[in-house]
Amino acid sequence: SQTIHQWPATLVQPVGSPLSLECTVEGTSNPNLYWYRQAAGRGLQLLFYSVGIGQISSEVPQNLSASRPQDRQFILSSKKLLLSDSGFYLCAWSVPGKKLFFGSGTQLSVL
Amino acid sequence: EDQVTQSPEALRLQEGESSSLNCSYTVSGLRGLFWYRQDPGKGPEFLFTLYSAGEEKEKERLKATLTKKESFLHITAPKPEDSATYLCAVRAPGTSYGKLTFGQGTILTVHP
Numbered sequence: 001s002q003t004i005h006q007w008p009a010t011l012v013q014p015v016g017s018p019l020s021l022e023c024t025v026e027g028t029s030n031p032n033l034y035w036y037r038q039a040a041g042r043g044l045q046l047l048f049y050s051v052g053i054g055q056i057s058s059e060v061p062q063n064l065s066a067s068r069p070q071d072r073q074f075i076l077s078s079k080k081l082l083l084s085d086s087g088f089y090l091c092a093w094s095v096p097g098k099k100l101f102f103g104s105g106t107q108l109s110v111l
Numbered sequence: 112e113d114q115v116t117q118s119p120e121a122l123r124l125q126e127g128e129s130s131s132l133n134c135s136y137t138v139s140g141l142r143g144l145f146w147y148r149q150d151p152g153k154g155p156e157f158l159f160t161l162y163s164a165g166e167e168k169e170k171e172r173l174k175a176t177l178t179k180k181e182s183f184l185h186i187t188a189p190k191p192e193d194s195a196t197y198l199c200a201v202r203a204p205g206t207s208y209g210k211l212t213f214g215q216g217t218i219l220t221v222h223p
Contacts, residue, residue, distance in 0.1 A: 059210075100211060
């Protein structure tokens with residue numbers, strides 16, 4: 001069966017520090033991968049998606065970037081965090097014709 | 112631009128008190144309306160996908176229905192374990208299967 005791993009679960013970072021969140025998927029090949037953000041009191045917003053290794057599409061302009069170095073690995077990064085980057089970050093995956101599955105999320109607090 | 116609006120923002124029920132959550136959407140050519148359940152601090156868990164007006168899906172105490180403008184999530188005789196945030200999302204034509212537009216969610220609290 002397919003599983004998605006996302007870590008860390010909680011992260012507290014100072015403003016201006018770098019960020020790296022990692023997500024891996026098991027049990028499937030060539031999935032579409034997604035990073036969503038859920039700000040307090042707001043709905044989920046799609047940040048990036050990838051349909052293959054090295055292929056990244058950005059949905060909103062922001063301080064973050066994404067990379068997909070391996071088929072089932074998706075990384076969310078920032079060189080310098082802003083206060084506005086705080087939120088609940090969710091990695092997700094899907095394959096054509098199937099539903100979207102979410103990871104357990106990372107709660108990021110930028111102080 | 113695709114839009115999804117959920118109401119109410121929060122709903123408090125007594126155990127056994129049935130009710131409905133609403134999801135109104137604006138999208139050209141719906142390619143799926145999705146309901147998810149999210150527990151605090153967790154990722155959303157898939158509940159239902161609806162594709163066409165008139166379609167209904169059921170799972171335990173939950174029943175989702177779809178019209179051309181909105182979807183309802185009916186909760187029959189809820190239990191405290193049904194307490195969660197319920198999210199509605201839509202997929203537009205020509206988009207990747209996981210590119211969903213989400214509503215703000217309805218926070219459901221069921222008191223024993």
